[in-house]
Amino acid sequence: ILSLQNEQNVVEKYLETNNISKVVLESQQKAVDDIRSKVIDFRDQLREFFSNDLTKMSEDPSEEELIALQNTQEAAFEAMSLMAYYLNSQVDGNYIFGGGKDGQKPVDFPYTTLEEFQAAFDGKILTYPTSYSASLSKMSSLAELTGGATLAQDFQTLTPKANWEFVHTPEDILQNQPETNVLKGSVGEFSNLKAGERMKIEGTGANDGFKIIESISADGATVTFKDTVADEVLDNTSPAQIRQSLDTGTITAQSNAGDVINEFTVDTAANPLKINATNNTLTAQNAHTFDTVKAGQNITINGEVYYVKDVSNNGKTLTFSGDIPAQADLTGTVDFATRSDTRGFITDSLKGSELQTGDIAFYAKDNTMKAAVKGAFSSYKTGDTLIMQGADGNDRMYIVKSVSADGRTVAFDDSTPVAENMTIANGKGITIGKSYPVGATIDMSKTSGAHNGKYTVVGVSGDGKTLQVKTEDFPEYGDTVTYAAANVETDGYYEGGYLKTTYRVSENSAFSNDVTAASAAFEKLFRAMGEIAQGNLLDADNPESAYARVSDALDLVDSALNANSKEKNGDITSIQYSVISKLDLVKTTIDSQTASKESLTTYIDNMTKVDKTEAVTYLLQAKQDLEVSYSVLSAINQLSLLNYL
Known part of the structure; x- marks a missing residue:
């Protein structure tokens, strides 16, 4: 039971x-x-x-x-x-x-x-958001990591190709001609200016200042203003220029160095440091100077960030990918610090290695990156923004177009092409950072309220330090504003x-x-x-x-x-x-388990819910039958041929 x-x-x-x-x-x-x-x-x-x-x-x-x-x-x-x-x-x-x-x-x-x-x-x-990654990526860059942010509006600048001619035509009531104020130039010269927006004119004799564009001719050669201009002709030797803000701006992290991993100093009086600009190397006189530095690390030298793609076996030489320090800066006591990969607007990273990636190859014709190890790139999604370091001529920002089913091959968007073919054995010295997807919505906060709000990401700098976003509200024409604190995080629909x-x-x-x-x-x-x-x-x-x-x-x-x-x-x-x-499956299982439960209930009931009087009667009858059986068995056991005779 x-x-x-x-x-x-x-x-x-x-x-x-x-x-x-x-x-x-x-x-x-x-x-x-x-x-x-x-x-x-x-x-x-x-x-x-x-x-x-x-x-x-x-x-x-x-x-x-x-x-x-x-x-x-x-x-x-x-x-x-x-x-x-x-x-x-x-x-x-x-x-x-x-x-x-x-x-x-x-x-x-x-x-x-x-x-x-x-x-x-x-x-x-x-x-x-315009991609899977832009919709669903969860990323954040806290003020402690960015060190604050500098904001600036993007703008375009035009200078005279040949001659510029400002022409003011007064209203002619008799001829029913309205007043016009125009700037004439070469065909197509003003095609990229936006009608209805203002522009800033500088370096002229009589027309400096802000003016609102009323229209631009179909051939891009003439700008008509809503504001009054003075007659003036300028040639291409003139310092005159036109600047007009675009509908994009930049958010630049004040710091592009991650958290400190290890710090050390080198006294160049006792241990001179030498730059080889041809080989992109920094060599110390003493062996083991750079034993604590690893290939694939970011390092600050006197506060400036550099990327180390290799370290010599004797610890004397660092090989850089990208920028290198200037020899003039390597005098006296030089401060070194290895840094984490999470920095600026880079929120995650993948290191090349024999086990993680195997060989990493870049193919310019196919615009792809391939790893020898299956699944090396399976975490990447369409629309991801990757920041490549340690690949020399291929160090830049890439947008993921697709990832193969086996996770070995990443195809990049046509707008971010691979520059040259190369294969890096065991992926040594390669770091692939991950930044905010192009098309993602980000929410910026802690800017004293002035520029808090949502922005659409349209680009990321090659070093991951700067986001380009859609905006019309950042400081214009080269002006900037810097906030000591700025938080940035993605703002998608999924929580x-x-x-x-x-x-x-x-x-x-x-x-x-x-x-x-x-x-x-x-x-x-x-x-x-x-x-x-x-x-x-x-x-x-x-x-x-x-x-x-x-x-x-x-x-x-x-x-x-x-x-x-x-x-x-x-x-x-x-x-x-x-x-x-x-x-x-669940319904079928429920039906089966319901039937099983009913059967078990019947079995248990048959064993526990019996009539006691009937059971005793059956027991006594069974006892009597058993006693008769024993008597018969005893009589049979006593039978023998002798007794029979």
Whole structure:
């Protein structure tokens, strides 16, 4: 009885947890089904909108077309809101798409109206993330690491190619001619200036100062101003220049040195140091001077950061990749300090080694980097920004385009090409830093409030010290502002975890559920809908952009819906199949365990719930039968041939 009762208790516990698992999977199934249905409706509406001439619409939209635009963007926003609602579903107090992280909604979507969303993502200065990495990377650079930050607005500068002629034409009432103020130059010379913006003129005799551009001629040779100019002709020997701010700026970390690992000094009077600029080396007179330095480390020499790609066996010589110290700076007592790789806006790093990567090869033709060890680069995702050190001519910033299934090959975006072919044995001296993805939204804080806020990353410097962001508010024309403290961190939609949930349905059967709100299919959908819902979809200054944005969004939606993705959980159909198959397993197991429980209950009841009177009667009858059997057996045992005779 005890054995059967123990078995019954085990079955009941499995049934209890399996019924909870069933509710979780049914909730996931309903959420995914409803998301799919809403997305299909949105795709149909987006395809209808895409059938218009979007370039023409951008240049001069009709009232009807503006209504179609509004309806399409509302549909995108509603689909995003519905996805956020379902992906934040809870069962028994736990977020079922949260990746094991409790107490925190996995999807951060605080917007209640399209207008709120567009106020945040205007589609011009702050744009919705443009890659998987930009959407989901979790990175931060605290003030203690950056040492503060310097902000500056980017700008373009023009000087006369040939002659510049400022012309003021007064109003002529009789001829019905309005006043005009223009600057004439060469064809195409002013094409990159922006109408409606101001520019700064310097180095002229009578026209220095700020002026607002009213228009630029189609051939880029003439600028018409809203402000008055004085007649003046300047040639290409003139110091005259025009400067106009761009819609990007830079955030530069005050410090590009990581935490100190080890410090030492060298007295050059007793141990002279010599630079060889040809070989990029620094050699000490005494052996073992640099024994504490390792290949692949950043090092500060008198406060300046350098990268060591190799150290001689006798500890006398450092070989640098990139900049080298000046000989004039290596006099007296020289301070050295090895530093961590996490510095500036580099948040993580990978070291080349025999075990980690094996040989690392760069191929200019294919624009790829390959490792000998399988899985060496599996942690990288499309859109990641990598900072290469120790690869000499290939030291720069790269954007990941794709990573092979075996994790050995990284293909880079065409905008960040590999400069030269090379192979580095065992990856010695290579450090691959990771920085903020291009297209990511970052949140900057601690700038005394003046420049706190969200920015879109559009570039990262080759040393990882500077982020280029979309902005119109940084100090202009070479002016800067420096803050003693500045925190920078990514601001994506996903706040959940990345743990798989393992369900043990019986003693011999279990499965894992790794579907989260960060699954690739959901990320694609958020990105596609964000691309449409954000502002500035119809841009008169860039009329071709609408076609590109809608086309990209449709491609993402198709990729997220159709069962052809090579990514894990890369499409809704695969997620549906995965959830349904697990749900079927749980339901089948529950049916089997319910039947088993009922059988065990019957067995136990048959043994414990009997009529005592009937049982005693049967016992006495059995006792009497047993006594008769013993009597007969005794008589038989006494039989022999002699007695018989």
